[in-house]
Each structure stands twice: as structure tokens, then as C-alpha cells.
Amino acid sequence: MATASEPRAPKLKTRPGPATHIRNGEYSAASRALALGSYFVSGCMAINASQFLGSPLYLINENWYNSWIAFTKQSWGLLTTSMTQCWAPTVVRVSGHKSVRGQLLRTLEGDLISNFPERLILIANHQIYTDWLYLWWIGYTNGMHGRIYVILKESLRRIPVIGWGMQFSQFIFLKRNWEQDKDSLAAHLQKLNDGIAPMWLMLFPEGTNLHPVTREASKKWADKNEIPDMKHQLLPRSKGMQFCIQQLRKTVPYVYDCTIAYEGVPTGEYASEIFTLQAAYFGGKPPKSVNMYWRRFEIWSIPVDNDRAFDNWLRARWIEKDQLLDNYQKTGRFPADTGVDELPDGKKRHGAGYIETEIKPNKWYEYLQIFLPVGLLGLILYLFYGGLPKRFMKDVGKQVAQKSRLEGPESIEQMINATPRIVEVDSTNASTVGAPNRMTGPTEPPAAVRKAIRKLPPKAQGGRKATPKSKSVAASGAGKNVKAKPAKLGSKQQVKSKSTKPDTKLEPSANLGSKPEIVHPDVKRDVGEAPRKLAVKGATGSHQSTSPATPQPKPKAVPAKLTSRKPVAATKSNGTPAAPKLDTKSRSKHAKASIGKTSKNVPAAGKENHPPPKKLDVKPKTSAVSNAAK
DSSP states (O other): OOOSSSOOOOOOOOOOOHHHHIIIIIHHHHHHHHHHHHHHHHHHHHHHHHHHHHTTHHHHOHHHHHHHHHHHHHHHHHHHHHHHHHHSOOEEEEEEOGGGTTSEEEOTTSOEEEOOOSEEEEEEOOOSTTHHHHHHHHHHHTTOTTSEEEEEEGGGGGSTTHHHHHHHTTOEEEOSOHHHHHHHHHHHHHHTTTSSSOEEEEEOTTSSOOOHHHHHHHHHHHHHHTOOOOSSSOOOOHHHHHHHHHHHTTTOOEEEEEEEEETTOOTTOOHHHHSOHIIIIISSOOOSEEEEEEEEEEGGGSOTTOHHHHHHHHHHHHHHHHHHHHHHHHHSOOOOOOOEEEOTTSOEEEOOOOEEEESOOSSGGGGGGGGHHHHHHHHHHHHHHTHHHHHHHHHHHHHHHHHHHHHSHHHHHHHHHTSOOEEOOOTTOTTTTTSOOEESSOSSOOHHHHHHHHHSOHHHHHHOOOOOTTOOOOBOSSSSOOOOOOOOOSSSOOOOOOOSSTTSOOOOOSOTTSOOOOOOTTOOOOTTOOOOEEEEEOSSSEEEEEOSSSOOOOOOOOOTTTTOSSOOOOBOTTSOBOOOOOOGGGSOHHHHHHHHHHOSSSOOTTOTTOOOOOOOSSOOOOOHHHHHHO
């Protein structure tokens, strides 16, 4: 065991194996790519939607439209700034020439505030693909991130989502063919030459970023024209920049030049191959620091009217930039201005020196501006039309509940009770025999009831069925189907009368001592009302019918033969039970005459060839005659 005085062995750094590398490397890069892609695509689509919503303003007032587009371009600047802060954080080190003294300021929190004019032309050397992102952040520190215009390649216009946003943002696309680009460029610059609206025009005179292929092409051009080649840059192209200055020199007073260098690039290598988009944002390997050196040139001092003079002037500026980059490779810093100027009013203006800060928004919640227009639109639609989905869902719920109630067995039974209720007439009453059965309800069940009955399973349909229009069902009682219930004959055998059609004559009951309750045809009553009783006299006893006008007589005595509890049932020769013999002498003459005239199919009482009776579906009730006999 090592003591405190003994030196400790240094910890060796072990290289992770393939499994660890996949788990912590590729998996982490995939998760970063998913998060970054989701945020970037959703932000771009929100910005595109905001630009599309404001496009009708162009037909109303062009200034309003430009202001709205400027607002959406601010969202784009916030999107790129927040992306850099979260996925590719880096430090920006800014310094400047004495020509920008007093325009680069540092806050107490260490943040950068640039105080550049509202209208200028910004030029810079092109090192990597993300140069314009860092320059856009400089516009954010100046409050101009919504008024930046960029000249780009024509091929970038066709990129989905991003290309659409660039077109809405009024970026200028060139085909790199001066004969074709001149007219289009003049038309775009004329819109920017009003002299009132703020405008930063961003140019990369080199045309593309520094790369081994482009570096070789630049060397060939220098050898062809016998001019000195650059060491850390590409030779600039002067024609496009000269044309822009000529078109805007009446409204733009200055040209600002920025020299960009990235820390961590070895000598002889290229930053574009090291700090790619994949490495910086997906792999989490951004530049260690982004170094910027600013200068300012007045437009009147630039020879824009002489092509050769302007070409020499621009190349001289690029030679100065190449020397700055060479010095940066040796020292790791650009020069910094630390001088002091005395102003006529007695104030002093100090040089900025070195200002180091991080690329980040001033407030954490500023990124919400990206989704603000789309969110407000959704809120407005909800306030004005939010009730429609609620009412729609409420109506759907009502329909579903009603359908479920219709399809329930209990509801079906209730609706069946509301179907036609047919009252059977008394076969022994001369005033009712031969008349059709009378309905007390609607002529046919509702369509909803029929449809619901079809959907029920066979078991649910077997309980109670709706009566078809062509059939009649014997019914009795208040508001319910009435069925004839003959009294007991002293044996377990029951008699049932059945009718299949409304006009079919009914069989007389085998037990004449018990008669079904009827509804008198002359008495009118509403559906569901309890029938009023009317006394109708029979041959062997009294029967109650529906009328309060006639007083109810006392029941007469019943013969002992009819009240015997255990009569012997008659049988035919083939073993089938025959209809019991009844005493027809007790009938009234009026009842006999009516039965003989109206019922041809009904055989005479007491004959052996009488058809066997059928059992009733319900247990018969004891008639008044049986009660009296008991």
C-alpha cells in the first residue's frame, strides 16, 4: 500500500472497446441528431407557416409585408442561435480595428453589443459552411437579425422548407453566370435601395468556402492571370461586389469587413474538413473558438467606377486578411484595438480590446418567438371555433346513447308495448260476433322498432315480437295486449282460441261458463285507458263487459257438473282427447242464433269431432262464475 509520501502512479487512459464506443458514441450521436432534427424541422416549418400567413400583406401594403418578413427572419436568427447554444456551444472572441472604435461594446455580464449602422454591406472570407450563422449572430447583437439579406447559390433555392424560407426572406440567388445574373441582381438591389428600411447585405466575394478542390482552382486562376495567390483564402471575385456597391452607394455609407478564423485547425489543413455540420452539431465537436476581426471602409473611398482599380483594391484587402490569418496561425489571436479617442464634445471613445462571449440569446425565453404566430393562430381558432368540436362530439354522444337505448332489450319491450294492441271480441255476444277485431294502437310498429328488433339476437327476439299488420293478437287489460283466459273446467286441460286474421271468425270457448272480457264497440276510450265494465248476460251466468250504464247483477248459481274438480276427460277411439260435452240448454236463444249465423267453421258444442283445444300461453284467471261456484 502506498504511503502519503510516495508518489502515486498516474492513471492510464484506456481506449474503450467497440461495444462501449457504439453505446456511448454512435447511440449518442443518433439521439443528438434526432433531437436536433426535430427542433430544427419544427422551427423551420413554424417560420414557413408564419411567412405564408403574412403573404397577403403584400397585396395590401408592401411595407407591412417587409416588416412581417423581418419578424420571421428574427425567428430564424433565434432558431440558429438556440441550436448553436444547445448542440454546438462555442466561444466567440471579437476584436476590431480602430475604424470600429466605440462600436464593439461589452456589458457587465460579459455579453457583446455591436453598434453598427442600420444600413451597410458586410463582406467576409468564407472558411466553413456555418460562417453565415456566426455572422447572423453578430446581427442579433446589433438588433439587425431580421434585416439581413444574403446572396446565395441558385441550387439552395430548391431545398425543401429551408429554400422556401429563403425565398420568403427575399434572399438573392445567383447562377454564377454574370450575363444571366445581372438583371435579376439589379431588380433585387433596387428594392433594397429605398434608403429608409434597415438593411444588411451579406456577401462572400470568394464565392464558396475554402476546400482542397477550391484551393487548387484558385491557384490555377492566380497562375493564369499572373497575380499572387492566397495562402489561407481564395482569390476574391470583384465583379459582383462592385455591382452591388454601385447600386447601393447612394443609400449605404459603409462597407464592413470581417476576417474569420477558427481555433483548432492545424497548419496545412482546412477548417471545412474538420468542423463540418455533422461533426459540429451531430457529433458535438464544434470549433473551440470563433475569432473575428472587424474593419470599416467608407463607400466614397472605394473606386467602384473603375473595374481594374476596384479589382486591385479588393485584392489588396484580401492580402491584408491573409496576413491577419497567417499571424493568427502563429499567435492564436487577432490584433485588438485598445486606443482612446477624444470627441469634440469632450467624451472619450475607447477601443474594445478582446471581447469573449458565448453564442446564446440574451433571454432564455426568446426562442418562443419562433412558434408565437402559429400558437396565436391556434388560440384564435380555438376561441372562435372551439365550440364546434364540442357540439359535434355532444351530438355524436347523444346519437350513440340513443342507439344503445334502442338496442337494449328493455327498450325494445317498451316499444313493442306501443305497437298495435288488438282487442278480441266475444264470440258469444251477438253484437260483437262477426265484427273484425279492433285495434287500440297504431296500425304498425315504428321503423326504428323494426330495425332494432332485426339487430337483436334470436334469444332476445324470442321473448316478445312485434305484431305484423296482417295478424291479430288477442289482448286484454289497460294499455297491454289482451288474451282470452277461460276458467278452469275442473281439470288441468286448458282451452285456447286463436285467430290468424282480423276477419276470421273465432271459435267459441269450450267452457261457456267463463267468457273473456271484451270492449263494447259503442264505447270509445283512449289507448292505455282501463276498460269500463259492461254487464252482458249469458245463458249460464253473468259476464262483465265494459260499460258503467248497466248495473252488475249478482252471479247465478253454477251447476254442480261444471264445478267438479276431477271430471273424466273424454277420449276418441284413436286415443286423442276429445272436447268435453257442454250443456247447451243453458244458453240463451239470442246467443245460439248469433253463433249459428256467423260461425260456419265452428262445430256444434258437444260433438265428438270437435277439434282438440290448444293451450294458452299464460295461466288463465278464474272467472266470475268459478269464483261464485267456489
